[in-house]
Amino acid sequence: QQKVQQSPESLTVSEGAMASLNCTFSDGTSNNFRWYRQHSAKGLEVLVSIFSDGEKEEGRFTAHLNRANLHVSLHIREPQPSDSAVYLCAVSGSNYQLIWGSGTKLIIKP
Amino acid sequence: EAGVTQSPRYAVLQEGQAVSFWCDPISGHDTLYWYQQPRDQGPQLLVYFRDEAVIDNSQLPSDRFSAVRPKGTNSTLKIQSAKQGDTATYLCASSSDWGRRNTLYFGAGTRLSVL
Numbered sequence A: 001q002q003k004v005q006q007s008p009e010s011l012t013v014s015e016g017a018m019a020s021l022n023c024t025f026s027d028g029t030s031n032n033f034r035w036y037r038q039h040s041a042k043g044l045e046v047l048v049s050i051f052s053d054g055e056k057e058e059g060r061f062t063a064h065l066n067r068a069n070l071h072v073s074l075h076i077r078e079p080q081p082s083d084s085a086v087y088l089c090a091v092s093g094s095n096y097q098l099i100w101g102s103g104t105k106l107i108i109k110p
Numbered sequence B: 001e002a003g004v005t006q007s008p009r010y011a012v013l014q015e016g017q018a019v020s021f022w023c024d025p026i027s028g029h030d031t032l033y034w035y036q037q038p039r040d041q042g043p044q045l046l047v048y049f050r051d052e053a054v055i056d057n058s059q060l061p062s063d064r065f066s067a068v069r070p071k072g073t074n075s076t077l078k079i080q081s082a083k084q085g086d087t088a089t090y091l092c093a094s095s096s097d098w099g100r101r102n103t104l105y106f107g108a109g110t111r112l113s114v115l
Helices: none
Strands: A004-007 A010-014 A019-025 A032-038 A044-050 A054-058 A061-066 A071-076 A085-092 A104-109 B005-007 B010-013 B019-024 B031-037 B044-050 B053-056 B065-068 B075-079 B088-095 B110-114
Touching (some): A010 A019, A019 A032, A019 A104, A044 A054, A044 A061, A044 A071, B005 B088, B010 B019, B019 B031, B019 B088, B019 B110, B044 B075
Parallel strands (some): A010 A104, B010 B110
Antiparallel strands (some): A004 A019, A019 A071, A032 A044, A032 A085, A061 A071, B005 B019, B031 B044, B031 B088, B065 B075, B088 B110
C-alpha cells in the first residue's frame, strides 16, 4: 500500500529566503503528484500539480519530481509571512485515489 | 464562482450523540468526496460519489457513519453515536472530471470535538 512521508515536520524560514519541502512515496508506478496548502481554519488550496519527471512552476511555487528516487519536492521562492501554513503532499497511481502525507508546518519569519 | 461550502464550521459533542455535516460542492462538479483529517495528519478518504452514486465507501465505518448525495448535488455525512476517536476535521471536496488530471477543491471543513 502506498506510503507518503513528508519532511521536515516543521520548518522556519526568514522572509525572502527559499523554502524547500520534501515528500517521498513508496509506489514507483505513481503518476499524479499534488502540493496543497492549508491555512489554519481554512480549506486546502492546490498549489502545483505534476505528472512527469522534471520541474513544474506555478508562480512562486516550483515542484520537482524524480520518480526513480521516489521523491517530489516543493520550493517556494521569496516566501512571505502569509505563506505560513501546513503544506501537504498527495500522491496517486492508477486508481486515481490520493494518498496524503502528514504535512510540513512552514513558518515564515518577518 | 462560489467554492465548496460546508456547515457547521465547528461541532462539540458528548460521546454517544449524533451529528450531521453538510456540503455544497462547486456548481457542475459531479464528483464529491468526504475526508477525515485527524489533528497533525493528512486527510483520509471516507467516501466519494459520482453524481448520486457511491463509488467507494470502503473506508467509511458503516456501523456509525453514513453519507448520502440524493440529487447528485449537496451531500450529508452523519455520525451516529460519536466516539472520542471521531475527533477530527471533516473535509468535503469536489471535482469536475475524472482521471489523472482531476483537481480536488476543498471546503473549509467542520472541526468536530467529541468529549
